Amino acid sequence: MAYLLTGGMGCIGTYVIRDLLAAGEKVVVYDFAYDLTIPKMVLADEQLEGFTFVQGDITDLPHILRTIQEHEIDRVIHLASWQVPACNANPPEALKVVCEGTINILEAARIFKLKRVVWASSVAVFGAPEDYNHEQILNDAPHYPKFIYGACKSLNERYAMHYFDAYGVDSIGLRFTAVYGVGRTRGMSSFTTQMIEAVALGKPYVCPFGDDAVDWQYVEDVSRSIVVACTCPTTQTRVFNVKGGIRPVKDGVAYLKTLVPDAQITLEPGVFGISWDYDATPIAEEMGFTPDYTMEQGILKTFNRFRARAGLAQI
Structure with a gap:
């Protein structure tokens, strides 16, 4: 299968490259710049040469469409995004990068009838512990985002649901927590x-x-959850909480x-400032994913x- 991986030069993307190449898949990385700083921390030399790189902006839909067509892409893993500080510093641009970029991927999936889109949401869509009476946050709990970043991801979740309901675009969103690891x-x-x-x-x-008390989510577990989401049967749930411990x-x-x-x-x-206690029962039941690493093992x-x-x- 051929995968398009947006934001592949980042931390999570680097581990996904490694895991997909190990599985014998074709990997096309779509990113703003060819920066091997993080990949060189994780990948062996042969792995650095094992993927195709396409320079591009996630807000450029025509270029995304050309890339998918030229490389005969089957599935897209969409990780390209800004983080909390950048989003708070420039809310108008955050809307373009985080939201418009994700909508572009969903639109491309609709046009080309791609088999699956897996994309990174975030637990930042949720609020503070007091918003949930200091109880565990369920997968379908209401959103009370405290940051621009979380608000953008919440909007993306609504768009993903619309594209699934209206056009049959098969997508799985994954809400990650405090990811850690080299890179x-x-x-x-x-x-x-x-x-x-x-x-x-x-x-x-x-x-x-x-x-x-935070959720210690080791990056190799995160990558594995993404790879599992790419090929599992269509899920009833559109977006999943993913947690470590x-x-x-x-x-x-x-x-x-x-x-x-x-x-x-x-x-x-x-x-x-946000809650870290999330229910991850749906991803275990529908995708069979549970983390391999304890905090001690990951550290x-x-x-x-x-x-x-x-x-x-x-x-």
């Missing part, structure tokens, strides 16, 4: 990766949100100190990859 360099929730890297390299780190930030700090007892980590008080693998990249001994 995670952007976004507000990247602090967990930054902390692991600092400890692995023997550097001090000031960790924010020390009073919070909710654990206090302090637990992550404590585990890192078992790896490096003299690690210099300073915990700042405060919370992230250890990330820690050792940072050490290996720096030429340091692994634990």
